Amino acid sequence: MNYFFNNIWKVIIFIVKRTFLTDSGYFNWISVTGIIAISTLIWTVSFNSKKYRADLVSKARIDWMSQVRPLYAQYLAAVPHYIFLYSKAMVDNDENARATLDDEMDEIKRLYYELNLYIPHNKSNKIILDDIDLLWNELSYIVPYFNYGNKKGLFRSELNRYRRSNYESIVDEYISGLINKSSVDGNKYFKVEWEKIKKGK
Known part of the structure; x- marks a missing residue:
């Protein structure tokens, strides 16, 4: 075992002498300079590679945000x-409004599905995805909500002399609250995402 280590030690000494000393026994500055140059080159390539990857990630995140943020704003306005x-x-029997309902719902569906495709389903995105889903789910109650309100005369209309009922007020406040909460949550979410971009994450 000692023989083995002695031989390795001799090889190391031989390599060091051949690398750092000339045949005359003087210190070989050229080899040191070469080693420093090679080390610097390796470090530069590694650093630039990491920087390039970070720049690519940042650019991708900026592109992603520039697509998702307007979609989210449109969704909050569309609902x-x-x-x-x-x-x-349904309350005022406005034919023009009735004629546009299908197109408006198609637009909401498009925005909903695009947002779900663009925003990954993970823990860090949960709050914004929950807001998107909650607004989407509220639309499924719109038919029974208006059917009941119309049947009971709970909406402002000519029939009840345009008086506003608690039923209408509470639901309006609830929907407004959801929109405001979604807006605040979205603002916080995109601010966090922007901080990640600035840090190159």
Whole structure:
């Protein structure tokens, strides 16, 4: 075993002498300079590679945010607009509003599905995805909500002399609250995402 280590030690000494000393026994500055140059090259390539990857990730995240943020804003505007049009169609019997309902719902569906495709389903995105789903699910109650309200005369209309009922007020406040909460949550979410971009994460 000692013989083995002695031989390895001799090989190391031989390599060091051949690398750092000339045949005359002087220190070989050229080899040291070469080693420093090679080390610097390796470090530069490694650093630039990491920087390039970080820049690519940052650019991809900026592109992602520039697509998702407008979609989210459009979605937050489209849901209450649809409810408003539905009210005009079902309470006020507005034919123009009734004619646009299908197109408006198609737009909401497009926005909903695009947001779900663009935003990965993971823990860090949960709050914004929950808001998107909650607004989407509220639209499924719109038909029974208006049917009941119309049947009981609970909406402002000519029939009840345009008096606003608690039923209408509570639901309007609830939907407005959802939109405001979603807006605040979205603002916080995109701020966090922007901080990640600035840090190159």
